[in-house]
Amino acid sequence: MERSLTKYFIKRFIFALITIIAIISLNFYLFRIMPGNPIILLYRSPELSASRIKILTEQFGLNKPLWEQYFIYVYNTLTGNWGISFYYKQPVFNVIIPAMINSLILLIPATFLSIILGIFTGIISAWKRGTRIDFAFLGTALAFYAMPTFWFGAILILLALYIGGIPISGMYTIGAYNSNPISQLIDLLSHLVLPLITLTLVYYGQFTIIMRNSLIDVFTEDYIVTAKAKGADEKWIIKKHAVPNAMLPMVSIIAINFGLVVTGAILTETIFSWPGVGLLIYDSIMARDYPVLQGTFLIVAITVVMANFIADIIYARLDPRIRYQ
Amino acid sequence: MNIVDFWRIFKRNKFGVGGLIIILIFLIMAIFAPFISPYNPNQTNPNLFLSKPSLNHPFGTNELGEDLLSLDIYGSRISLIVGFAAAAVSVILGLLIGIISGYMGGLIDEVLMRITDFFLVIPTLVLMIIIAAIIGPSLINVIFVIGLLSWPPTARMVRSMVLSIKEWPFIESAKASNAGRLYIMFVHVLPNVIPIVFANATLAIAGAIFSQASLVFLGVGDVTDISWGEILHYAVSSGALSAGDWWYVIPPGTFIVLLILGFVLLGYSFEEILNPRLRRV
Numbered sequence: 363m364e365r366s367l368t369k370y371f372i373k374r375f376i377f378a379l380i381t382i383i384a385i386i387s388l389n390f391y392l393f394r395i396m397p398g399n400p401i402i403l404l405y406r407s408p409e410l411s412a413s414r415i416k417i418l419t420e421q422f423g424l425n426k427p428l429w430e431q432y433f434i435y436v437y438n439t440l441t442g443n444w445g446i447s448f449y450y451k452q453p454v455f456n457v458i459i460p461a462m463i464n465s466l467i468l469l470i471p472a473t474f475l476s477i478i479l480g481i482f483t484g485i486i487s488a489w490k491r492g493t494r495i496d497f498a499f500l501g502t503a504l505a506f507y508a509m510p511t512f513w514f515g516a517i518l519i520l521l522a523l524y525i526g527g528i529p530i531s532g533m534y535t536i537g538a539y540n541s542n543p544i545s546q547l548i549d550l551l552s553h554l555v556l557p558l559i560t561l562t563l564v565y566y567g568q569f570t571i572i573m574r575n576s577l578i579d580v581f582t583e584d585y586i587v588t589a590k591a592k593g594a595d596e597k598w599i600i601k602k603h604a605v606p607n608a609m610l611p612m613v614s615i616i617a618i619n620f621g622l623v624v625t626g627a628i629l630t631e632t633i634f635s636w637p638g639v640g641l642l643i644y645d646s647i648m649a650r651d652y653p654v655l656q657g658t659f660l661i662v663a664i665t666v667v668m669a670n671f672i673a674d675i676i677y678a679r680l681d682p683r684i685r686y687q
Numbered sequence: 688m689n690i691v692d693f694w695r696i697f698k699r700n701k702f703g704v705g706g707l708i709i710i711l712i713f714l715i716m717a718i719f720a721p722f723i724s725p726y727n728p729n730q731t732n733p734n735l736f737l738s739k740p741s742l743n744h745p746f747g748t749n750e751l752g753e754d755l756l757s758l759d760i761y762g763s764r765i766s767l768i769v770g771f772a773a774a775a776v777s778v779i780l781g782l783l784i785g786i787i788s789g790y791m792g793g794l795i796d797e798v799l800m801r802i803t804d805f806f807l808v809i810p811t812l813v814l815m816i817i818i819a820a821i822i823g824p825s826l827i828n829v830i831f832v833i834g835l836l837s838w839p840p841t842a843r844m845v846r847s848m849v850l851s852i853k854e855w856p857f858i859e860s861a862k863a864s865n866a867g868r869l870y871i872m873f874v875h876v877l878p879n880v881i882p883i884v885f886a887n888a889t890l891a892i893a894g895a896i897f898s899q900a901s902l903v904f905l906g907v908g909d910v911t912d913i914s915w916g917e918i919l920h921y922a923v924s925s926g927a928l929s930a931g932d933w934w935y936v937i938p939p940g941t942f943i944v945l946l947i948l949g950f951v952l953l954g955y956s957f958e959e960i961l962n963p964r965l966r967r968v
Contacts, residue, residue, distance in 0.1 A: 381805055392817060504702075504955065508948040510897060512904050512919060513940030516928055523931040530929065571955075621810040628812065629901060633923065643813065647820055647906050659817050663809045670808050 370678050378671040385663045389656055390435045439660065445653035449646070454657040458639065462661060464533060465638030468554065469627050472561035476623075477616060479562065480569020481609075487570060488577035488608075489600060499570065507567030511626045515560045515633035522556060529553045531635040557634045561626055565619075572615050576608040583607070610681050617673030621666045696960050703956025706889075709949030713942070717763040724757035728913055737927060740934050747934035749918075750925045758913055759938045765914035766896050766946060769830055773895035776834025778841055778888045785845025786880070790853055790872050800846070807839040812901060819907045829908050833898045841887060848880050886957030893950035900943050915939035 419425055426434070438444070444454035480503075487499040506514075522528040529535065533553050534546070580586065581604060589599045628640030635641060639658050646654040697703050716723060726744075732752035740747045746756035788799040819832050852858065853876065861871050902908040903916030906924075910917050918939040922928050927935045 377801070377804070380801075381808060384805055385809060388814075392821065504951055505944075505948060508893065508951045509944050510900055510904075510940065510947070512901070513936075513943060516919070516922070516936045516940060519928060520931060520933050520936065523929075621808065624810045625812040625901070629904070632905060633928075643816060644905055647816065650820075652821075655817055655820065659813050662813050666810050667808055 366682070367678060371675060374671055374674045374678075378667050381667050382664055385660065385667070386436060386439055387432075389439075389660055390432055393652065393656060444657045444660070447651055447654045449649040449651040449654070454653050457654055458642065458657050458661055461637060461639045461642045461658075462665075464636065465627060465631065465640065467550075468557055468561065468631070468636060468638060469623065471554075472558055472565065472627075473620075473623055475558070475562040476565040477569055477612075479566040481573050481612070483566070484570040484573025485577065485600065485605060487574040488581070489596075491574075491578060496574075500574065503567035503570035505567070506563050507571065509564055511560060511564045511629040512633050514564055515556070515630055518556050518560060519633070528555060530556060533637055553636075557630050557636050560634070561623070561630050564626055564630075565623055568619060568622075569612065569615070573608060573612060576611045577604055580604045580608045610677070613673060613677045613680065617670045617677070620669045620673070624662055624666060693960065697956065700956040700959065702952045703960075706949045706952030706954075706956065709945055710953065713763050713767065713946050713949070716760055717767050720761050720764060724754075724760040726754035726757045728753060728757040728761045730754070737930075737932055737935070746938050747932075749921065749935060750927065755918070755935060755938065758918055759915070759942060761913045762915040762918060762939060763942065763946070765826070765912050766899065766943065769826070769833065769899040769914075770892040770896040770946075770950075772830045773833035773837070773899070774888055774891035776831060777837040777891050777895070778884060780835070781838035781841025782845055782877075782880070782884055784838065784842040786849055786872050786876055788842065789846035789849025790868070790876060796846075799842075803839045803842050806836065807843070811836045812898065815898060815902060816905060816907050819902060824902075824908045824910075826909055826912060829899060829902060833895050833902075837891065837894055837898070841884065841891065844887060845880050845884060848883060849876055852876055852879050883961060886954060886961055889950045889954035889957065893947045893954065896943065896947055896950070915943045 442455045444458070446452070447454050447457050450457050483499050483503060487496045487503075490496045490499075519530045522530050529552055534549050535553075577600075586599060586603055589603055590596075627638065628643055630636065631638045631640030632644045639662060642654060643658050645651070646658065730753065732748070734752065736748070736752060737750055738744065738748045738752075744754050744756065746754070746759060749755055749758070784799055784803065788796045788803075815832050815836055818836075819829060822828050822832075858871060858875060861875055866875075899908065899914070900916035900919070903910065903914055904920050904923075906920060908914075908916065910920065916939075919936065922932070922935040922939075
């Protein structure tokens with residue numbers, strides 16, 4: 363690794379670290395500065411007995427001074443002690459991790475599909491700039507971009523009910539026991555269809571728009587004019603000269619928008635009852651389960667920061683100019 | 688570019704004019720809701736449990752027997768109020784932070800930009816949910832939660848514009864005539880960033896409308912206020928969606944889509960006009 367890249371890496375790493383510390387601190391203060399301190403919140407919860415509250419108060423030092431509570435909180439957070447869920451009466455960490463895995467099963471394929479679809483339609487739109495094809499592709503992209511996730515999901519549910527046979531809720535068929543891992547996988551995939559389509563289509567639009575505009579910007583560069591002047595084939599210019607250069611802004615946009623994809627996932631999961639972090643957030647709001655809410659924010663925020671950090675490093679590897687800024 | 692030139696170019700932009708028309712229709716709907724809607728939206732009728740669209744109730748009724756057309760018309764009010772108010776909060780905040788950061792430079796810039804990056808990176812909807820859930824979901828709280836968490840993109844954009852503006856000769860001459868920093872920032876720099884910020888405010892409004900609908904849909908926010916997100920929330924929680932009661936779900940969702948689309952189209956046309964490289968030839 364080159365020296366400039368190492369320096370950049372360290373700089374971004376420190377920023378990621380500070381961000382995570384800030385997230386943990388924010389999470390701590392939010393639940394203490396806001397009206398209703400944690401002890402009152404504990405008492406308000408009908409699920410907890412008085413003796414249980416006493417144990418929790420001791421464990422989290424809620425009767426100690428604020429600065430001491432802060433260090434106890436940071437220590438607990440780092441060691442995976444995220445409190446006890448009011449509703450599930452289990453450690454928050456144990457509630458969140460399985461939900462996180464379910465979310466990733468949906469998020470990872472949806473992210474890849476939406477990026478691929480966005481790049482593909484963006485290239486065509488830029489290539490056919492100003493024509494009806496451009497108008498149609500861009501219009502579709504804008505429409506999906508403006509479309510609230512939950513509404514598109516709802517439309518798909520209505521369609522699925524009309525067609526029949528497509529599961530509209532959950533991750534597995536309730537009550538069905540599949541001893542065979544293959545039929546279990548098929549069951550999972552059939553439940554994945556609708557949420558995956560929703561998340562992919564709602565998120566590809568922004569990539570189309572950015573790819574198109576970035577390509578059009580690149581088209582005015584001197585090296586494209588040179589390539590044209592040399593009589594190179596248009597398709598070849600787009601493939602070899604324009605697209606690789608237009609891809610650079612895409613990388614940073616993908617990183618910045620990762621938080622948005624997570625937002626979309628929360629709404630998608632809620633509407634399809636997909637048992638991920640999003641549905642957990644919804645259920646926790648309904649049950650006033652504050653420890654779980656706090657935990658979900660922590661895990662979602664830290665995941666997004668890590669994804670950003672990785673994207674930053676990839677970007678710097680692809681575009682050396684970034685490292686010297 | 689003056690306003691007359693702008694309007695001349697804007698008029699020919701199909702996306703922009705379409706967006707503007709959509710927004711105007713919803714504004715009229717919100718202002719004249721009591722005159723347009725056929726029923727009082729809170730008038731319940733136990734005999735009309737989730738009834739299909741009919742001549743008396745063109746959009747059907749919900750599980751309380753309330754007229755959905757009236758609810759959908761009244762729902763435009765909250766979306767527009769929250770959209771404009773929250774966008775105003777976020778644009779003003781982003782403008783201030785961007786100008787101060789860009790013009791002052793140095794440590795102030797560094798600190799402000801790190802804070803901006805922090806809020807850009809973290810998933811704001813989750814933070815909005817948590818804060819709104821804790822401080823209570825009144826309309827004012829929702830406006831401020833959305834406004835106070837969506838300023839970073841504006842701040843970043845304003846800062847980068849200020850960085851180039853402060854190198855212009857007239858700033859130099861203002862400095863030479865001993866103008867104060869605050870004076871230069873708000874009298875000389877501010878007017879030069881306003882047009883682009885104004886153009887981007889449409890996207891801030893679209894974002895705020897989406898955030899409000901999402902929050903209420905997830906059960907955070909004032910569920911007693913009539914809004915499109917609230918109607919969708921009850922469509923799901925009452926089981927009407929899984930029962931396939933399409934008339935409950937499609938209109939409020941379509942209205943949200945159209946209104947957001949209106950602002951996005953308008954913003955996109957502004958961007959095309961202000962960035963000559965994107966302008967259609």
